[in-house]
Amino acid sequence: MHNIDHGDLVEQRRGGVDTLRVMVATLGAHHHSGAIHIQSIDGGQKGWLVVRLGQPVMASLDDESGLDALLSIEQLGLQSTCDLMLHELTVAQIRTLIQQHPEAILNLSSTDKAVDGAWWANTALPI
Numbered sequence: 001m002h003n004i005d006h007g008d009l010v011e012q013r014r015g016g017v018d019t020l021r022v023m024v025a026t027l028g029a030h031h032h033s034g035a036i037h038i039q040s041i042d043g044g045q046k047g048w049l050v051v052r053l054g055q056p057v058m059a060s061l062d063d064e065s066g067l068d069a070l071l072s073i074e075q076l077g078l079q080s081t082c083d084l085m086l087h088e089l090t091v092a093q094i095r096t097l098i099q100q101h102p103e104a105i106l107n108l109s110s111t112d113k114a115v116d117g118a119w120w121a122n123t124a125l126p127i
Contacts, residue, residue: 004048004097006035007088015084020049020077023086028054033094037085038073045082049073050104052094058104065104 013019015038023036031054038061039046047061047069059069061076076082089097098105 004035004050005093006037007090007093009085009087010034011086013084015077015079015082017078019084020074023084024049024051024056027051027086030054033089033091035087035089037087038076038082039085040076040079040082042081045072045076047073047076050089050094050097052091056106057094058097058101059106060101060104065101066106069104070106 011023013023020036020038027034028051033052033054034050036049036051037046038049045062047059047064049056049070050058056070059066059073061069061072064072077084
């Protein structure tokens, strides 16, 4: 899932403590859909976090997919040696990605409590 068709580049930032959290929160506040392409500056690690209507739905980083990739993306996003690029995606494009890459799907549901201050920690796996 490292090369996905995407729309226009909406925003590009250098990694940092709150960079990824702010980008995802902005998408969530406006219920927008998009894909955040994350890549280390040296090109060693790269992946995608796909957000549909403000909720993370897919994650892929190198050989990892799903929740494992999400955790790795969060760690990579904290480093100033990575770039985060937010691209437009339509809901139809996301639907196609979900069909093509079911291993990367995040089955998360919202909760009220955040754990350890992580931006994705206000979600939980459905029981």
